[in-house]
Amino acid sequence: MVDIINDHDQLSNPYAIQLTDVTVHLGNKNVLRSVNLSIEQGGIFALLGPSGCGKTSLIRTLVGRLHPTINHDKSYGTISILGKHSYAFGQLVGFMPQEMALHPTNTINEELFFYGRLANMSSEKLQQRCEFLINLLELPNREKLIRKLSGGQQRRVSFAIALIHEPKLLILDEPTVGVDPLLRRKIWKHLTEITMSGDRTAIVTTHYIEEARQANIVSFMRHGQLLETGRPNDLLLKYGQQVEDVFFELCEKVHILEIQNHEQERKHHHKSLTVTNKLCQTTVSSSPKKKCCTFGLHSCARPSFGRSLYALLIKDVLKFQRNPFMLMIHLLVPILQIALFCLCVGRKLSDIQVGFISREVIRSSSTTGLILDKIDKNVLNLIEYKSISDAQYMFKSGYLSGIIDIGENFSKEFLQKIEECSLSDENKYNDSQMLLYVDQTNRQMIYTIAEEFLRVFKSVDIDYHLGLWTSTSSDKTLFKLGQFENNQSDFEYTFTHFMVPGIILSVIFFLNVALTALSLVIEQSDGTQDRVWITGVKSNEIILSQLIIHSIILIIQITIILFTTLVIFKFPLRGSLVLISLLCIIQGFCGMTFGLVISTIFTTEVNAHQVTMAAFYPVLLLSGIVWPLEGQPIWIRTITKWLPMTKAIEAMRGILLREWNMNYLIVQQAFAVTFIWTMLFLILTLVIFNYRRL
Numbered sequence: 166m167v168d169i170i171n172d173h174d175q176l177s178n179p180y181a182i183q184l185t186d187v188t189v190h191l192g193n194k195n196v197l198r199s200v201n202l203s204i205e206q207g208g209i210f211a212l213l214g215p216s217g218c219g220k221t222s223l224i225r226t227l228v229g230r231l232h233p234t235i236n237h238d239k240s241y242g243t244i245s246i247l248g249k250h251s252y253a254f255g256q257l258v259g260f261m262p263q264e265m266a267l268h269p270t271n272t273i274n275e276e277l278f279f280y281g282r283l284a285n286m287s288s289e290k291l292q293q294r295c296e297f298l299i300n301l302l303e304l305p306n307r308e309k310l311i312r313k314l315s316g317g318q319q320r321r322v323s324f325a326i327a328l329i330h331e332p333k334l335l336i337l338d339e340p341t342v343g344v345d346p347l348l349r350r351k352i353w354k355h356l357t358e359i360t361m362s363g364d365r366t367a368i369v370t371t372h373y374i375e376e377a378r379q380a381n382i383v384s385f386m387r388h389g390q391l392l393e394t395g396r397p398n399d400l401l402l403k404y405g406q407q408v409e410d411v412f413f414e415l416c417e418k419v420h421i422l423e424i425q426n427h428e429q430e431r432k433h434h435h436k437s438l439t440v441t442n443k444l445c446q447t448t449v450s451s452s453p454k455k456k457c458c459t460f461g462l463h464s465c466a467r468p469s470f471g472r473s474l475y476a477l478l479i480k481d482v483l484k485f486q487r488n489p490f491m492l493m494i495h496l497l498v499p500i501l502q503i504a505l506f507c508l509c510v511g512r513k514l515s516d517i518q519v520g521f522i523s524r525e526v527i528r529s530s531s532t533t534g535l536i537l538d539k540i541d542k543n544v545l546n547l548i549e550y551k552s553i554s555d556a557q558y559m560f561k562s563g564y565l566s567g568i569i570d571i572g573e574n575f576s577k578e579f580l581q582k583i584e585e586c587s588l589s590d591e592n593k594y595n596d597s598q599m600l601l602y603v604d605q606t607n608r609q610m611i612y613t614i615a616e617e618f619l620r621v622f623k624s625v626d627i628d629y630h631l632g633l634w635t636s637t638s639s640d641k642t643l644f645k646l647g648q649f650e651n652n653q654s655d656f657e658y659t660f661t662h663f664m665v666p667g668i669i670l671s672v673i674f675f676l677n678v679a680l681t682a683l684s685l686v687i688e689q690s691d692g693t694q695d696r697v698w699i700t701g702v703k704s705n706e707i708i709l710s711q712l713i714i715h716s717i718i719l720i721i722q723i724t725i726i727l728f729t730t731l732v733i734f735k736f737p738l739r740g741s742l743v744l745i746s747l748l749c750i751i752q753g754f755c756g757m758t759f760g761l762v763i764s765t766i767f768t769t770e771v772n773a774h775q776v777t778m779a780a781f782y783p784v785l786l787l788s789g790i791v792w793p794l795e796g797q798p799i800w801i802r803t804i805t806k807w808l809p810m811t812k813a814i815e816a817m818r819g820i821l822l823r824e825w826n827m828n829y830l831i832v833q834q835a836f837a838v839t840f841i842w843t844m845l846f847l848i849l850t851l852v853i854f855n856y857r858r859l
């Protein structure tokens with residue numbers, strides 16, 4: 166355990182906190198206005214003020230969640246906590262934010278242990294402290310899940326976290342909200358006891374005037390300004406009234422001064438903050454004014470790398486363990502997506518409803534009979550109609566996908582035409598052609614019906630120059646498909662084979678984007694990440710713990726996906742399974758790091774969701790998953806071929822279906838491009854993460 170008492174800065178500095186000329190701007194208003202405040206170590210400092218006056222903003226500024234803006238005198242002011250210009254306080258500070266900031270899937274015990282570990286506490290000491298605080302704060306069974314506690318109980322757990330490591334400085338934002346009067350008294354009694362010795366300080370915000378009376382020093386706040394600061398009794402003597410009357414009088418005073426100031430500003434056309442400054446001087450202590458502020462992270466009794474990683478990993482494992490639904494989503498959704506895709510997309514069409522009208526009497530020995538007999542009934546479901554108008558009605562209503570109209574003398578004229586070798590003479594034999602009407606809006610349907618008839622004509626050994634599908638059939642007579650890759654000769658590839666590699670990678674990529682982005686954004690929005698960060702845990706430790714846990718899930722995910730595709734759906738695997746798995750892992754990693762970037766930019770779950778969804782379709786459409794890249798305009802192609810998934814999808818197809826290995830340039834490019842994107846996302850994450858905390 167790091168000995169914080171030896172910290173030279175802290176010993177030599179008598180102040181718990183010092184703020185000089187701190188202004189904070191949020192939205193379009195100054196939530197803190199040139200605040201000057203110095204509080205000596207020891208005792209309780211109460212910050213009292215109405216809702217919205219800026220108490221939380223002041224607390225958040227102290228713990229580094231809000232950053233000072235430039236002042237009227239062109240400085241950022243100074244902030245010093247226990248003599249340090251630092252926000253990563255380690256064990257020095259116990260912080261209780263206004264929001265719950267708890268991990269709902271932890272038990273009370275696990276939550277206290279989590280923060281205790283981050284404070285470098287030994288297990289025995291932690292046990293003792295847990296017992297003490299659970300008794301003091303009248304918490305229920307320590308094995309109870311936090312999400313099952315009442316609001317008041319959760320606030321008490323939050324308070325216990327701030328106290329667990331017996332910090333030098335307690336920063337508590339409304340610790341007694343939702344707590345019954347008896348317990349409230351107990352909490353204040355405890356605060357008084359621990360701060361009495363003079364080496365511990367508590368800074369408490371409150372709405373309650375009667376609570377503030379118990380503090381050693383009280384400061385009244387309104388409109389982001391500290392109106393008056395002093396000992397409750399001194400203030401009473403000075404104003405000769407009740408504490409609430411002091412507050413109301415000060416509010417009145419500031420209101421008049423604000424009006425005067427506004428008038429002055431209007432007259433002199435310049436924005437002087439003279440009045441504000443006068444009001445913001447604290448009465449407890451004068452603090453030296455410095456012109457610049459040094460914000461930076463110093464090692465400040467922070468937990469060791471291994472220890473914080475261990476604590477974070479336990480917390481994340483418990484989160485998944487207690488939330489099996491979330492885990493199931495990440496493991497079952499890929500199976501469902503791949504299975505549905507293999508079952509429903511890209512396969513040959515079947516059971517197509519086709520009507521036929523034959524004006525010729527069909528005999529089994531006639532050409533018509535022979536053709537109709539050979540048609541695969543699983544592919545084309547032929548339904549006979551007596552009149553073309555009936556069939557047309559059904560076709561137009563969408564019940565039929567095609568109609569075949571067979572002339573009265575089809576068999577006879579067709580054979581005569583072939584015998585006379587006058588296939589191109591359209592006018593001589595009117596009935597020598599079957600007339601086919603197909604739904605022109607559905608290309609896949611046209612191809613399938615045409616393909617089936619070509620197959621039939623081939624199989625009945627009739628020249629298939631029927632004039633029905635001239636373009637398709639003439640191609641077949643001109644070309645014969647050759648093959649370099651022997652293993653493909655007896656395998657019929659469908660569109661499914663083209664798409665499956667892309668679908669696998671996109672499922673892996675985007676599930677990992679969502680998993681990482683959401684879990685970090687949730688921790689950010691509920692305040693737990695801030696709380697963890699204030700204990701001294703570094704950004705890269707938070708990121709690393711997420712990556713480790715999500716990598717384990719990723720590996721299980723990939724195993725399940727590949728098993729579903731290769732074993733259950735018998736997708737061909739010509740290349741190396743190891744290479745395929747590696748490609749999937751690195752793509753999953755790339756997705757995770759993209760998720761990290763999203764989580765550093767967006768602060769709400771809804772936004773993170775929206776961005777993930779918004780990114781999904783462009784990547785799906787541009788990476789060559791649904792349509793070959795050659796279908797894109799050339800200028801788009803030059804960009805899209807370097808997207809994170811494009812090369813990987815191409816390589817995946819090659820490895821799966823064409824025995825590609827690492828000797829192939831596209832496979833090498835796939836790994837290189839994915840790696841570069843992963844690194845870029847990671848660097849971007851670290852930069853934004855650290856920037857937001859500085």
Ligand SMILES: Nc1ncnc2c1ncn2[C@@H]1O[C@H](COP(=O)(O)OP(=O)(O)OP(=O)(O)O)[C@@H](O)[C@H]1O
Binds near residue numbers: 193220
């Ligand atoms: N993210 C934000 N963007 C813009 N304005 C904000 C933001 N957060 C707070 N404010 C404004 O800053 C002012 C001070 O808010 P703050 O939360 O510090 O008040 P408070 O005194 O703690 O109130 P309460 O006692 O109700 O918690 C309020 O007017 C509030 O509307």
